[in-house]
Amino acid sequence: MVDLRQYTLHPGQRDALIDVFDQELVDGQEQQGMHIVGQFRDLDDPDRFVWLRGFPDLPARAAALNGFYYGPVWKEHGPAANVTMKDSDNALLLRPIELGDRYPALDAHRPPVGATEIPSSVVAGAVYHRASLDDGFTEFFTDQVAPALAGTGAGLAAVFETLVAENNFPPLPLRDEVVLAWFAVFPSDSAYAEHRRQVDASPTWQNKLLPEIVCRSVAPPQQLRLRPTARSQFR
Numbered sequence: 311m312v313d314l315r316q317y318t319l320h321p322g323q324r325d326a327l328i329d330v331f332d333q334e335l336v337d338g339q340e341q342q343g344m345h346i347v348g349q350f351r352d353l354d355d356p357d358r359f360v361w362l363r364g365f366p367d368l369p370a371r372a373a374a375l376n377g378f379y380y381g382p383v384w385k386e387h388g389p390a391a392n393v394t395m396k397d398s399d400n401a402l403l404l405r406p407i408e409l410g411d412r413y414p415a416l417d418a419h420r421p422p423v424g425a426t427e428i429p430s431s432v433v434a435g436a437v438y439h440r441a442s443l444d445d446g447f448t449e450f451f452t453d454q455v456a457p458a459l460a461g462t463g464a465g466l467a468a469v470f471e472t473l474v475a476e477n478n479f480p481p482l483p484l485r486d487e488v489v490l491a492w493f494a495v496f497p498s499d500s501a502y503a504e505h506r507r508q509v510d511a512s513p514t515w516q517n518k519l520l521p522e523i524v525c526r527s528v529a530p531p532q533q534l535r536l537r538p539t540a541r542s543q544f545r
Contacts, residue, residue: 311367311473312347313484314437314491316400317359323394324351324359330390331359332541333423338383339363342374345416348544350433350536357396360536362544364416368478375479399483402437404470404491407448412467412495414543425540432502433536433544434464435493439529443474443488447526451490458519462508463501464494467544493534495545502535 319327328349336346345364352358365371378384392398421427440447448471456466472488496502509515523531538545 311371311403311405312362312364312470313482314402314404314470315361315363315398316352317395318397318400319357319359319394320396321357324357327359327391327394328539330387330394331361332425332539334387335383335391336420336541337423338381338387339374339378341383342377342381343370344374344378346543347414348433348542349539350542350544351539353432353535353537354533360534368475372478375482379479379481399485401482401484402487402489402491403473403475403477403484404489405473407452407469407471407490408466410465410467412465412544413493418543420543421541423541428540429538429542429545430498431538431545432496432499433467433493433534433538434496434502434505435491435534437489437491437532437534438523439527439531440472440488440490441526441528443472445526447490450522450526451492455519455523456492458512458515459492459494462512462515463496463505466492467495468493493544 317327328351331349339346343366347362347364349359349361352360365374438447451469456469459466469490469492471490477484496505
C-alpha cells in the first residue's frame with residue numbers, strides 16, 4: 311500500500327523542501343520500515359511537491375509513522391520541512407492493482423545523499439475520482455483505458471485504487487475519497503509531449519474513452535506531470 315501525498319507549498323519554497331527531504335528525511339523514514347518510492351516536482355505547479363510512500367500493511371504503517379514522527383530525525387529536521395508547507399493534507403491511501411517493471415522495488419538503486427543530478431524523465435499519470443469501489447471503473451480502466459494508453463506510449467508502471475481503511479495515524483489526515491490512479495514513465499519531455507499529441511489526436515480516446523471517464527467520475531480527473539528529484543527511485 312502507498313500514501314500518495316501532494317503538498318501545496320509557500321511560494322518559492324519547493325527547492326528548500328526537496329533539499330531537506332532528499333538529504334535528511336528519505337533514509338530516516340526507510341529506517342523505520344517505510345519505502346520512499348518517489349518524490350517529485352509537479353511540472354504544472356511550481357508550488358506543489360508530490361511523493362509516494364509505501365508500507366507492507368496497515369499495522370506496519372502505524373508502527374513506522376509513529377516511529378518516525380516521534381523520533382529524532384523528524385524532531386531535528388521536521389521544522390525546516392514544515393515551514394515550507396501551506397497545506398500537507400492532500401493525501402490518499404491506495405492499494406496496488408498492478409505494478410509493472412518500471413515501479414521501483416524496495417531494494418532498487420537510489421542515488422546517494424548529496425546527489426544533485428535531476429533526471430530528464432517524466433513520471434506522468436492521472437487520478438480519477440469515483441463514486442464507489444463497486445462502480446465497475448477498475449474493470450473499465452483495465453479492459454479499455456490501459457490498452458489505449460499503452461498505444462500512445464504510456465506503458466503503465468503502476469495502477470492503484472483507494473484502500474478503504476481507518477486512518478491508523480490520525481496526526482496525518484487522509485482524504486475520504488475513492489479514486490483510481492495510474493503512473494507511467496517517459497524518458498524525456500519530448501516523449502511525454504508525443505504521448506499527449508497522440509491522445510489528443512485519437513478518435514477513440516476523445517470520442518469514447520474520455521467521455522466515459524468523465525461520465526463515471528464525480529470530479530474532473532487530475533492530470534499529473536512530474537519530474538523526479540535527484541534521489542527519487544521512481545524515475
